[in-house]
Amino acid sequence: ALFCLETSADEKENHVYTKALMAYAFALAGKEEKRKALLGSLEKEAVKKDGSVHWQRPGKAPEVDLPYYRYRAPSAEVEMTAYVLLAHLTTQPAPSQEELSFASLIAKWISGQQNPNGGFSSTQVSCLPPC
Numbered sequence: 001a002l003f004c005l006e007t008s009a010d011e012k013e014n015h016v017y018t019k020a021l022m023a024y025a026f027a028l029a030g031k032e033e034k035r036k037a038l039l040g041s042l043e044k045e046a047v048k049k050d051g052s053v054h055w056q057r058p059g060k061a062p063e064v065d066l067p068y069y070r071y072r073a074p075s076a077e078v079e080m081t082a083y084v085l086l087a088h089l090t091t092q093p094a095p096s097q098e099e100l101s102f103a104s105l106i107a108k109w110i111s112g113q114q115n116p117n118g119g120f121s122s123t124q125v126s127c128l129p130p131c
Contacts, residue, residue: 002029002031006031006034008022009026009034009037009038015058016042016055016056016058017057017076019038019041019042019045020055020080020081020084020087021083022034022038023035023038023039023042023083023084023087024083024084024086024087026087027087027090027091028090030092032091032092035087038087039087039088042055042084051105051108052105052106052109053081053102053105053106053108053109054073054077054106054109054110055077055080055084056073056077057074057076057077073113078110078113078120081106081109081110082110084106085103085106085107085110088102089103
């Protein structure tokens with residue numbers, strides 16, 4: 001499986017979501033060079049806004065800025081951003097100060113996506129009403 005991932009990681013046309021998953025998989029497997037290469041590629045695609053960092057799908061419609069409306073990203077964008085965060089934090093030895101600083105910008109964006117109950121929008125149902 002790792003061989004297939006390594007072969008796939010070298011392809012130029014990988015989707016940002018795929019890169020995020022592979023970066024985390026290589027971090028777990030201890031493949032530091034592949035992890036760093038994917039994180040470098042992902043950083044070029046990052047959306048840096050309001051002192052935070054996140055990733056979104058290519059071709060996504062721009063956010064609507066309306067009064068009294070708080071935009072929350074689709075669950076897939078929260079999920080892929082969380083995988084990038086995990087890839088930054090899952091390294092041996094411990095993450096560098098630079099990685100921790102960048103990770104804090106990612107965590108800031110993720111925490112801003114929480115709903116009023118402290119959860120996140122999800123494509124996966126974790127309980128049935130009433131929750």
